[in-house]
Amino acid sequence: MIPLFDAQAMSYAKLLKVPKAILLNFTCNNIFKEGQKTFVNELFENLPQN
Secondary structure, three states, rough: OOOOHHHHHHHHHHHHHEEEEEEEEOOOOOOOOOOOEEEEEEHHHHHHOO
């Protein structure tokens, strides 16, 4: 995956006002180990702590 996809996922999360974004790559051998990235933005800090 190229860094452009990381920036795009973060931009979409900010525009949608969601605290988390998950980027999946279906062209890898193991999707659970190397095919996913999770991003958090500043809205994640404002979530209530349980």
